[in-house]
Amino acid sequence: MSDITITLIQTHLHWEDAEANKKHFESLFKKIEKQTDLIILPEMFTTGFTMNSELHFETMEGDSIKWMKIHAQKLNIHIVGSLILKDNNLFYNRLIVAYPDGRIDYYDKRHLFRMANEHQHFAPGKKKLTINIKGWNITPLVCYDLRFPVWSRNRDNNTDIYLYIANWPEARSNAWKTLLKARAIENLSYVVGVNRIGKDGKQITYTGNSAFIDYKGDYMHEAKPNEEEIVTATLSKSSLLAFRDKFPAHLDADSFKLISN
Numbered sequence: 001m002s003d004i005t006i007t008l009i010q011t012h013l014h015w016e017d018a019e020a021n022k023k024h025f026e027s028l029f030k031k032i033e034k035q036t037d038l039i040i041l042p043e044m045f046t047t048g049f050t051m052n053s054e055l056h057f058e059t060m061e062g063d064s065i066k067w068m069k070i071h072a073q074k075l076n077i078h079i080v081g082s083l084i085l086k087d088n089n090l091f092y093n094r095l096i097v098a099y100p101d102g103r104i105d106y107y108d109k110r111h112l113f114r115m116a117n118e119h120q121h122f123a124p125g126k127k128k129l130t131i132n133i134k135g136w137n138i139t140p141l142v143c144y145d146l147r148f149p150v151w152s153r154n155r156d157n158n159t160d161i162y163l164y165i166a167n168w169p170e171a172r173s174n175a176w177k178t179l180l181k182a183r184a185i186e187n188l189s190y191v192v193g194v195n196r197i198g199k200d201g202k203q204i205t206y207t208g209n210s211a212f213i214d215y216k217g218d219y220m221h222e223a224k225p226n227e228e229e230i231v232t233a234t235l236s237k238s239s240l241l242a243f244r245d246k247f248p249a250h251l252d253a254d255s256f257k258l259i260s261n
Contacts (some may be wrong), residue, residue: 001241002134004161007036010210010223010233012096012198013167016056017084018046022067024203029071034232036091042092042165042196043143049167049200050084051121053091057084061107062166068098076100078133082109082165090123095140095165097131105131110151111141118144136237137158140185146179146193150258154187160240161190164256168195170207173225185217188244190235205237215243 006108009028025041032039039078040223043049047065058064064083069074072079078099085094085106093109098110108125112118128151130139143166145151152162162183168176175252176195184191212220223229244250 001237002136002155003234003236004038004136004190004254005034005036005232005234006040006161006212007032007034007230008040008192008194008210008212008223009042009230010195010208011198011228013022013042013045013048013196013200015201016047016052018056018058018064021046022064026071028228028230029075031230032232036077036232038078038080038138040163040165040192040194041079042194043082043167044084046083047112048080048196049116049204051117053084053121055088057086057091059086060104065096065104068096069102069104072098072100073102080140080163080165086120091121092125093118093142095142097129097140100188104244105129107132107140109145111144111148113144123184130159134236138163140165142166146183149183149186150256152183152187153253153258154189154250155253157188157244159187159189160237161192161235161259162187164191164193166193166195167206168209170205173207173209177211180211180213180215184213184215188215188240188247188250190214191242197228215218215240225243 082095095107098106107129110125138161140163180193207225210223
């Protein structure tokens with residue numbers, strides 16, 4: 001029953017400049033002081049939250065995925081982050097999981113942020129992804145997905161950790177913090193939220209508020225707002241299972257079938 005150590009990186013992003021962002025993250029990788037199993041980067045870590053998908057897309061064989069695979073293998077860790085991908089003539093806000101053995105998995109953002117017209121520039125994902133690292137079931141999701149609890153619902157305790165990577169603006173930071181805690185409480189799971197800081201090319205401000213939250217909805221660690229910060233935390237599987245045994249709310253959950261279209 002192994003514990004897992006996760007590192008989140010809260011930082012600014014260079015607007016629509018993939019090479020500058022990758023160089024910046026390489027410098028931050030060198031600052032990680034503790035041994036870790038998983039590094040989490042923000043949403044659209046290569047460009048910021050741009051709708052210029054036709055100008056900044058990559059492919060599954062492109063440089064940024066190669067970059068993720070190289071560093072996952074070099075550091076012997078898993079790396080998670082999303083970027084703009086073109087696949088079968090459609091654009092996706094695609095979350096990539098790079099494994100230390102060279103494999104990748106991916107999840108396409110399901111809920112597209114219509115208030116920024118994301119739904120006009122990207123296609124929605126149709127299925128969730130759950131990966132296993134050191135015996136932990138981990139479900140990674142992207143930004144606006146956080147607002148939709150049915151999509152995040154933990155059926156039969158199949159997820160131990162939810163990851164939410166985001167470009168979540170300062171104007172709605174209270175919703176970010178509230179919903180992260182809600183997802184942890186209702187799903188009896190750890191939640192890790194990773195958000196960016198700084199201003200993007202549209203002059204939208206982001207304050208970060210990245211955090212580790214436990215299965216009771218309590219903060220374990222919270223990054224300082226508006227500051228670049230690398231936060232590493234170790235999560236206890238035995239503590240999670242003990243709480244679920246003591247407080248088995250999942251046994252009273254409503255049964256439903258999710259219809260995806």
